[in-house]
Structures are given as structure tokens and as C-alpha cells.
Amino acid sequence: MNPHFTYRDGVLHADDVSLMDLAAEVGTPFYCYSSAALEANYRAFADAFEGSDTGICYALKANSNLAVIRTLARLGAGADVVSEGEMRRALAGGVPADRIVFSGVGKTRGEMRSALEAGIFQLNVESIPELEALSEVATSIGRTAAIAIRVNPDVDAKTHAKIATGKKENKFGIDIDHARATYARAAELPGIEAVAVAVHIGSQLTSLEPFRDAFERVVELVHALRADGHDIQRLDLGGGLGILYRDEEVSALASYAGMVRSITGNLGCHVTLEPGRALVGNAGVLVSKVIFRKTGVHREFLIVDAAMNDLIRPSLYDAWHTILPVVEPNPDAPRSPIDVVGPVCESGDTFAVQRDLPHLDQEDLVAFLSAGAYGAVMASTYNTRPLVPEVLVSGAKHAVVRRRPTIEEMLAAERVPEWLDP
Incomplete structure (x- = not known):
């Protein structure tokens, strides 16, 4: 119960x-x-990663009620948003702009401009056309966009097909095998500062193995990108940790945190996590x-x-x-x-x-x-x-x-x- x-x-x-x-x-x-449940869930995440350079950005798409956002923001949560409307909700709910990550495969130029003018922490880019459009928007208003490129690691999340996002056939991200070329293109574009690598393979994952597979591939990519001369300072590992609905064997948060620390701890990167369902x-x-x-x-x-x-x-x-x-x-x-x-x-x-x-x-x-x-x-x-x-x-x-x-x-x-x- x-x-x-x-x-x-x-x-x-x-x-x-x-x-x-x-x-x-x-x-x-x-x-x-329940406020008590929201607070307990957030504190469990924060405690699991205490002492590490980790930011917890609540994924608003799970529940974007302003009172829910405010409850989590008061505890220190940032926000992961996928539209200008969600960004405005996050700001109205008390999330500082520099704790907001803007994700999503189809940002409009208007949304890009609004995000840059608000001064958000990071935009997660998912295609070369988006990258080029963001460069044009940023230079037109004299801003530099701090970005992550979301890579698709072709990992089976072993979740429902409609909430899996990390396979080659999904619409999200750039195939990890093409990531180095995409970062090279980003380095050529004005108004773009590629500071991070992002990944998110799906929602309601109850096993750690898909996470492990994806994160290990991302760490390999970070080493390759640094060797190519890119100053990768951050990792965005997305969300997706599942909850108990019926009789699932859900991985413990402590095990998840230990796995993240063991795989990413030697990179010296700031890590962003974007739990949604797990918090609300x-x-x-x-x-x-x-x-x-x-x-x-x-x-x-x-x-x-x-x-x-x-x-x-x-x-x-x-x-x-x-x-x-x-x-x-x-x-x-x-x-x-x-x-x-x-x-x-x-x-x-x-x-x-x-x-x-x-x-x-x-x-x-x-x-x-x-x-x-x-x-x-x-x-x-x-x-x-x-x-x-x-x-x-x-x-x-x-x-x-x-x-x-x-x-x-x-x-x-x-x-x-x-x-x-x-």
C-alpha cells in the first residue's frame, strides 16, 4: 500500500x-x-546523488500543474521542458531559468528564441537541421546557445513500444555512429557552443541494464569527442526510471545512482537527470x-x-x-x-x-x-x-x-x- x-x-x-x-x-x-509523496520522491533522488555534481531537472511532461512544479522547485528541482508552454510553466512555477533544459525533436524558431532570451541552462538538439536553425536564431539576437546533442544509442529499453525512444527506428536523437560528424558541424556554426552529450532511451524502465548499455556508449563517445577537440563538460542522462504499478520488479534508486556514479564518475562532467514519472x-x-x-x-x-x-x-x-x-x-x-x-x-x-x-x-x-x-x-x-x-x-x-x-x-x-x- x-x-x-x-x-x-x-x-x-x-x-x-x-x-x-x-x-x-x-x-x-x-x-x-500528495505533497508528502512529491517531497519524499524528490528527496530520495537528491539523497541518492548527494555529494556528486548532479542536477535533477523534473520532466514537466509527466505532470505540468503549477502547484506540482512549485512543490518540486522549492526543493531545488530544475525542469526538463519540451515546448515553450512548458518552459513558461516552469518559470511561473519558480524554476530558475538556469536550471531549465529544453528537449524535444521539433522546436520552432520562435521557441528557440524564447529559450535563448530566457537564458536557460541548455538546449538539447536532435538533428542537423535543428542545429543549423538554432545557429541562425542565436546569431540573429546576439546570443550563444549552450547545447547538448541528443544521441540515439540504439539500445532496447525493454518498455512499451510507444514510450521507447532509443532505437534506430525511433524519431529521437542522432544515431550515435554519426555523432562525431554532428559535433564537428556544430563547431563550425556561429552562436553554438556544444558543451554536453544527451541521451534518453525511454520511459518506465524497470531494469538497469538498458541504462547501463546506453550510458556506457555515451561515455565512450565523450572520450572520442574530447579527443576530437570538443570541450564536453556535461552529460544529460535523461529520465525513464520506472515505478510500481502492479507487480513490476523496479530497480532500487540506490542501485540506479550507484550505476550512474560508477559509469560517469571519472569524466569530471556535470550530470543532469530528468526524472518525471519517478517523482510524480x-x-x-x-x-x-x-x-x-x-x-x-x-x-x-x-x-x-x-x-x-x-x-x-x-x-x-x-x-x-x-x-x-x-x-x-x-x-x-x-x-x-x-x-x-x-x-x-x-x-x-x-x-x-x-x-x-x-x-x-x-x-x-x-x-x-x-x-x-x-x-x-x-x-x-x-x-x-x-x-x-x-x-x-x-x-x-x-x-x-x-x-x-x-x-x-x-x-x-x-x-x-x-x-x-x-
Whole structure:
């Protein structure tokens, strides 16, 4: 059981706040994040690398709520961003510009300019056309861009195909065999200072071996680049460390840190790490209410008011989220298999198939665990369903950190052209 989401007096709590009370106040569905979990996860990372020249840049794509960013920024986190919007969120959340890394395969010239004008720590370049465009932007405003070139080491991350990023067939980075030529091109370009090598092979990795393979290849590259005359001062090792969703054997953070130190420790490089899911994944839950219990010909369905537009991971990745009743069931309560589905008009709107659960019925509340990463941030308004609220708890305190918009507000953002007026 996650220590930050526990039953107290028969009701599931986030820190010291009852999820039943929150549901009555803000309505369902809603996301809830535990400040204690966020802080514990960050401190575990920071402690594991204490004493080394390491920066921890939280990957905003996992959860970009401003309150989450501010919680981590106050602890010393930097930010890994992949758009100008995320960069602005990081700055608004209190992350200093010189602790922001801008990643991503498709930065626009406008985004490059904004990043350079903000004075961020580093841009991670992923292609020669991007490198040449960045040179033009930098020289046009009289700036020098400190960059890493992201290399693709052709390492199988052994994760879901849609979140693997380090194979030759993936769109990310420059093939490691072409890296020396790319750094040579960077050295020719004005406004470019290639100070780092970057790598990121995927997300939700539970074994250290893919990391080890990738990092060892990167260290070999650093030695070759230095021999070529490039002043490589930094390593960006990305993120990707997995969390426990079901019964995975997740590598211990201490083992990960020891592996990073042993492979990179003799280079004299500043190391940047970009955890996302590892910091926020198990710090959040999605709370939903049962609308109906439906008996079909071959199976039963639990229809809840959350849907694939609120939490798309099960539909997109066949992802598992543990489902708990908010009211604690009797330990010897019988369980039976049931499909947990949402109300969206798609067969893919399914959270769990034949999941063994205690009996649940209309108005009962359930919590989808480990929903703090890639939950609210990937949500949509499909079926004209309003985005769900997000709540942050801290001890016995709570705050709605993103409210649910009304349908009227959603409609007000659109316009009907005059030729369609009645």
C-alpha cells in the first residue's frame, strides 16, 4: 500500500485528507496529489546523488500543474521542458531559468528564441537541421546557445513500444555512429557552443541494464569527442526510471545512482537527470464515482464517471492502474471479476478487464492509483467532457489547483461565423 494513500477509519485518505470528503466538495472525477509523496520522491533522488555534481531537472511532461512544479522547485528541482508552454510553466512555477533544459525533436524558431532570451541552462538538439536553425536564431539576437546533442544509442529499453525512444527506428536523437560528424558541424556554426552529450532511451524502465548499455556508449563517445577537440563538460542522462504499478520488479534508486556514479564518475562532467514519472507517478490518484453496475450476457460492467479522456493510459498503453474502493472493504469480502469502463462512446474507454474487485454499486467511489504521471496532463475534452479538477493536499490542508471548467466556458471559447447566423 502506498504510505501516502491509506485507509483511516475505513476511508481512503491522501495524506490526512479524506478522499470521500474531497469528492463531496469538488465532485467527481478529480485528481488528487500528495505533497508528502512529491517531497519524499524528490528527496530520495537528491539523497541518492548527494555529494556528486548532479542536477535533477523534473520532466514537466509527466505532470505540468503549477502547484506540482512549485512543490518540486522549492526543493531545488530544475525542469526538463519540451515546448515553450512548458518552459513558461516552469518559470511561473519558480524554476530558475538556469536550471531549465529544453528537449524535444521539433522546436520552432520562435521557441528557440524564447529559450535563448530566457537564458536557460541548455538546449538539447536532435538533428542537423535543428542545429543549423538554432545557429541562425542565436546569431540573429546576439546570443550563444549552450547545447547538448541528443544521441540515439540504439539500445532496447525493454518498455512499451510507444514510450521507447532509443532505437534506430525511433524519431529521437542522432544515431550515435554519426555523432562525431554532428559535433564537428556544430563547431563550425556561429552562436553554438556544444558543451554536453544527451541521451534518453525511454520511459518506465524497470531494469538497469538498458541504462547501463546506453550510458556506457555515451561515455565512450565523450572520450572520442574530447579527443576530437570538443570541450564536453556535461552529460544529460535523461529520465525513464520506472515505478510500481502492479507487480513490476523496479530497480532500487540506490542501485540506479550507484550505476550512474560508477559509469560517469571519472569524466569530471556535470550530470543532469530528468526524472518525471519517478517523482510524480505514485503521488497522485484519480477518484471516480460508479454511475451504474451493468449486467451483460457474458460479463458485468462497472460504469464510472471517469473516462479515457481523463486517464488515457489504459486505452493507449494497455496500462494497469490498481483500483481501490474509497470505502475500505471488509478483508474477507468476496471478490469477483468485472470490467471497469467509462461513459465515453468508444470500446477503448476501458480501465480494467475482468478485474477482481469487491462488490461496488451506484454512487460508490473508487480510486485509480499511481495516476500522478501522464494522467491530467494528457487529458482531453473528448465528448465535450470538461477537464477534471486537480487537488493538492498537504497534511490536513487541501486546495483545488485547477478547477473544473463549466460547459458554458468551453462553448464560449468557440465562435460561429456570421454566415452561419440564423
